[in-house]
Amino acid sequence: MTRPRGSTPKAIRTRQAIEDAARKLFADNGFERTTVRDIGARAGIDPAMVIRYFGSKEALFTLVAMPDLRLPDLGAVAPDSVGETLVRHFLLQWEGEQGGGGMPVLLRSAASNDKAGARLRDIFRAQVLPAVAAAGPPETAPARAGLVASQLLGLALTRYVLKLPPVVALPLDLIVREVGATIQRYATGR
Amino acid sequence: MTRPRGSTPKAIRTRQAIEDAARKLFADNGFERTTVRDIGARAGIDPAMVIRYFGSKEALFTLVAMPDLRLPDLGAVAPDSVGETLVRHFLLQWEGEQGGGGMPVLLRSAASNDKAGARLRDIFRAQVLPAVAAAGPPETAPARAGLVASQLLGLALTRYVLKLPPVVALPLDLIVREVGATIQRYATGR
């Protein structure tokens, strides 16, 4: 009992290696096309360990594809920079470190996996909708949030998942300016 | 030789039933999660027939997920109604009959299937890019087309694939107006 399973130094390193491998593979290939055997191979250990550490493939996916958007309070932002603030926030998160906070991972799988799709809908309802609601009249909040989501998810889709060349080539400041103006209009209701 | 294989009346009906079943299932579940057995069951025939008629699962998918966007010539449209024209065009196609012309089918699979992703990139390059190029200065064409794609594919993704409730609930005329304004700005470069 002094050494609980999975808390020894070596185990912690292995656990981390599995998580990293899973994040990368899920993000690149989606849930269905990523195999436990692939994850094991990339992490340098036996596939059986993946299951022993995380219980099941789906449990591992759930753990790894759990984006926390950490949206700013749009009510406290200068009203006419809401759009740019939001776009910059997402780009920083997505462009950044491993897996962009789990969003590309989730987005790729959400298109063909019901569980992943449901989770994305939850995240939208719990995080995006309230944030956008604070930027305009309450009665139009769902429509405004829906339009915002269509543009932001479309950006993530074309840039990180489909990798359409002209979208990948877009400089960050141009995205912030152009897409920011769109989000501004959608979020505030003009 | 008088009766080539697959040209008898009954065969034509079966062929059609398989195509319809495949379109529906590929659109709902994507390439990986749709099984040949499912397609057979929905078409009311043995799974083996699916292969005998179309050669392989992938060949059937290729045949069924081949959207032709039939984009209008944007150079010939009144310059300040380019956005609304484009959005209306896509909505009519997507909302319409079986499978929305194959785009939702392709989009759902493109997120996790490399072949489907490559096809979508091709369609973008061969159809969207030239159409958008005609609506503004040539040197900014790729960037403008990229932005247009990010918004239009985002709309298709959230409305037909992810089915985010507020996006599904959006009335068509509101989409044409709001998203149309965005596309207008992107496509023409203001």
Added chain:
DNA sequence: CAGATTTGCCAACGAGCGTTGACTAATTTG
């Protein structure tokens, strides 16, 4: 209406999947 052909079903294959349990080797700690 009869003969020829094709449609469709059945059973089975080989491969790959997630997952399990038993065994060996490594590592941690008193």
Added chain:
DNA sequence: CAAATTAGTCAACGCTCGTTGGCAAATCTG
């Protein structure tokens, strides 16, 4: 340093997948 406990490997399971070949029955044509 040695006993204990864990990390890791190995082989195998049950299942599902796409695909194939052979056989029965429905269907079309002269």
